Amino acid sequence: MIKAYNFLASWQLFPEKGSYEQGERPRSGIFKLATGEDEKTLHLSKNWVTLDNHAFSTEFDFLPDNEIHPFDHSEVAEEYRAFFEDGIHFEISFFRNKGKTFQISYSIMPDGYLMIKEEGLTPDHQPYCNQEYYHKQMQVLPYSASVSGAVIRPTKEGVIRHKALTAMEEQTQMQMEQIRRQIELLALQAQEIQKRKELSLIIYYAKLSFSPVIGQCYYLYEKNDGSHVLSMISPKEWGGGAGPYRKLRAAVKLLADHTWVEL
DSSP states (O other): OGGGGGGOSEEEEOGGGOBOSSSOOEEEEEEEEEEOTTSSSEEEEEEEEETTOOEEEEEEEEOOSSSOEEOSOTTTOSEEEEEEEETTEEEEEEEETTEEEEEEEEEEOTTSOEEEEEEEEOTTSOEEEEEEEEEEOOOOOSSOSSTTSOOOOOOHHHHHHHHHHHHHHHHHHHHHHHHHHHHHHHHHHHHHHHHHHHHHHHHHTSBOOSOOOTTOEEEEEEOTTSOEEEESOOGGGGTSSOTTSSEEEEEEEEOTTSOEEEO
8 A cells, every 4th residue: 555655644625725616615624644544444424514504414435446346336437447657646436337427636836735626427417527636634543553563542641742742733834825815815816917917018008198086087099090189078979989099098097106907
């Protein structure tokens, strides 16, 4: 199970990072992968809670030897095939009547997240693809992780440390998520400023025969020679067209910082 080593953990869902073409977005979820009792099979379990607080779970054992095996849950599929491509990717395909019904691939991304991608067909036979992202949960085990390991008994100090580590992970993860959202917002604001700058350059190089007033609406037209002109006359006043010009470029407004914004 060397190739499975990186996956053997409990993973917590990032519901806002995923994309769902089939089914609804869950509120939360946990994915776990562990070795089976015979140390040849793997045990997969997954539970999730929907936005309306309905809980679901699934679990099964599988043998990742790239061979076809019967699947225990016949209501889902009759057979499955699983294999590890390498230490950061494995996939499971499910079959019914010798045809593939859906496939789930598991990949550890460069940032350490686990991506689970499910591909299949909807009830009306349309292809769909759902993608979920998980982060590995930090765990302090109150028992030995292997047969040869030393016996570890839970103590008051260990319980306190476990609670502190769990709280620390939750708080730092929440703070990192807040910073990520702030970065995304700043990026959107920067794009908006760049758009206003590009539009303002066009207007200030356009033909302008009056002094524009802050907050008023004007109309930027493109002439036949490719140059521009700023006008107070709307397309409606031209009878719904661009008048003597080739086309209307945009309805614009002058802001207090002397940049222009498209309405």
